[in-house]
Amino acid sequence: MIDDLEQLVLCESFSSDLAAVARSAEVVAAMGARHLGVRPEFLVIDGVTHLRWTFGTPKVLLLGHHDTVWPMGTLATHPWSVVDGVARGPGVFDMKAGLVQTFHALAGLDSLDGVALLITGDEEVGSITSAKLIEDTAREMTAAFVMEASADGGALKTARKxxxxxxxxxxxxxxxxxxxxxxxxxxxxxxxxxxxxxxxxxxxxxxxxxxxxxxxxxxxxxxxxxxxxxxxxxxxxxxxxxxxxxxxxxxxxxxxxxxxxxxxxxxPPLESAMSASLYALAQELATGLGIGPLTSASVGGASDGNFTAGVGCPTLDGLGAVGGGAHADHEHVVVAEMPRRTALLRALIDAVR
Missing domain, CATH: 3.30.70.360 (Alpha-Beta Plaits)
Structure with missing residues (x-):
């Protein structure tokens, strides 16, 4: 997982640099193909590259993004590192570790049937080109799991403004x-x-x-x-x-x-009613896995989970990395939490599809 995370972080993907986003999409697609056995659809909308995998008739949507807020060249001042169990680098927390966890969770399933994975390229700038794609993909789903980073202390995000x-x-x-x-x-x-x-x-x-x-x-x-x-x-x-x-x-x-x-x-807001049943399920599964109890948070920042909830799809957010410093110089990921969150996601997928 650390090797995969290093590969993603070293491919800078500033949202406003569409060529960089396209290069990042190729790296993410290759990684996904290695873990999932198939390459994704490349969906280029107004020059922005999004990726989607679909297996069978999907009931569960896994949602993430591969663009970051960090301008090209940030690696020179914020280099990739793993020291004392903490990974650092531009985009490591928001949200490249979440993508790594997603691929590893899916790779550990007996079957991928019933799953869709959508990774967009413009979340950090308002999802201008991907909003309709997200809504259309989520509309018929039983659940959406958003692999954005967790809130403080690893809390899942059960409501977003x-x-x-x-x-x-x-x-x-x-x-x-x-x-x-x-x-x-x-x-x-x-x-x-x-x-x-x-x-x-x-x-x-x-x-x-x-x-x-x-x-x-x-x-x-x-x-x-x-x-x-x-x-x-x-x-x-x-x-x-x-x-x-x-x-x-x-x-x-x-x-x-x-x-x-x-x-x-x-x-639209992600109201707590749209996440309540999935959060209760996550609590139950975490206890069984020995990684509970979980905590939850309501946050002011929005994500693409707002779109899935807005079309009536039950949505649980913040299932990605545990760490902190999104969009800040101290951005980091607690490496030991990555396999635990991966196990939780895998259990959630199996429980709802």
Missing amino acids: GTSLYTVQAHGKAAHAGLEPEKGANAGIELAHQILAIAAIGAGATTVTPTVLSGGTTLNTVPAAASVGVDVRVAEVSEQTRVDAAIHSLKPVVPGTRLEIAGGPNR
């Missing part, structure tokens, strides 16, 4: 800020009103966060345009719907300005 993304643009009228500011319509002031209104939409577990700001052209010109990006995280579909309606209902305040609103829901 859904995400929505927006851009709110204020359009006004430029004028000289010193000579005749009254002849302008200040898009910056309009945007300030909107930022306060947007932030007020959040409530309870729902966060509505203004993020990237831009506006104006020169210090002595009334801004004719200004914009803000908005990140939304919700625990329930009803909240995603409420926030979407509220954002699209924003009205301008400053005379002479107008608003342009783009965006909407990106991923």
Whole structure:
């Protein structure tokens, strides 16, 4: 397993470098073929390379991704290593160790019948090209097991917030800020009103966060345009719907300005009801394997498991690596946990297909 993990980590796969993602797909496909006895379908959508294996009439979907957030050349500053039972390197935790565990779990089954494995190439940038592929693949499945890394302490992820993304643009009228500011319509002031209104939409577990700001052209010109990006995280579909309606209902305040609103829901929430039965099963199986008890976590970050849950497929997430530091300099994997998580996945597959 360590040798396989080294091979994947040494093939850098920055999401925004489509050639690198394609090279990574070849490495992942070859590894899968070696363990599973057959090469996958190569599904290239808008230049992004995804891989899918299908065995018989699948009932169980295993879901992962091979792209990472790390720019090409990161290995020079974050080299592959295994020291004192801890593996390090770009993408080792999120989520190349999860792919290794998946292949080894499947290789240990008596039969692969009833299993589908989908490994996408753009999860880290919002799954723009793979969202429909994931939904279509998951729609008729009995269960989806997401091989994303675990939460703190190895906790399985039984709930994830859904995400929505927006851009709110204020359009006004430029004028000289010193000579005749009254002849302008200040898009910056309009945007300030909107930022306060947007932030007020959040409530309870729902966060509505203004993020990237831009506006104006020169210090002595009334801004004719200004914009803000908005990140939304919700625990329930009803909240995603409420926030979407509220954002699209924003009205301008400053005379002479107008608003342009783009965006909407990106991923539906993975609600705990969609994972409850699978988590209970995992607890039972872990006890039998001598690797329990398991713990669970609800997290704010989204994954492709949000899509599978969104089409009604029971979904359990966080079955991949145990470690920490996703997207951070201290990214790492606890090697001793890899065979244990592999055994748990294998047992889960056998129990539900």
